[in-house]
């Protein structure tokens with residue numbers, strides 16, 4: 001299956017993508033995670049991306065599309081993948097169509113995680129991520145770790161993403177509305193979109209997403 005997860009920052013895309021990808025046996029491809037890995041490894045690509053990310057802006061398409069394409073062409077993605085955070089504008093969606101077409105492939109579904117904006121802000125403000133594994137995500141109020149600052153799953157250090165600070169979050173939401181939301185209409189015209197109400201327990205949102213994929 002080839003699936004795309006969309007929704008504003010803080011909608012739970014990373015959490016749901018990790019769970020869904022595991023259940024479906026396909027790789028979870030997050031361009032945000034790929035950028036963060038490049039930044040922590042100090043690669044030239046990471047250096048290019050960092051300034052944009054710190055300001056809550058999109059990394060330029062020429063950098064992002066090439067990186068996403070390379071990842072989608074890895075052997076583990078041959079049988080399908082779940083994209084999280086890519087595409088993030090219409091130009092990237094068009095580029096993805098070309099990449100898929102070249103490989104004789106199509107998208108199966110686009111899941112749009114819907115969460116009210118005030119909830120999104122609360123979720124991001126309290127979000128803490130594990131330095132060792134970015135799929136281990138906590139929240140200081142909604143999903144706290146047992147020991148302060150320590151990941152329950154692997155003992156890694158929990159930290160607040162630089163771009164989860166309030167001023168950057170406002171910019172990211174603005175970018176989401178102006179640049180990313182139009183891709184929902186783009187995929188609606190291809191009849192691929194299912195809206196998933198995502199203001200619910202993590203397991204319930206996963207169940208709704210799996211049902212939308214016909215895997216309930």
Ligand code: AMP
Nearest residue numbers: 031032052053057058059064085086088
């Ligand atoms: P995320 O982890 O998906 O919230 O992404 C964090 C940041 O990485 C975004 O705010 C952007 O600066 C950058 N980023 C991630 N994916 C993309 C993309 N598809 N296009 C451009 N920038 C991206």
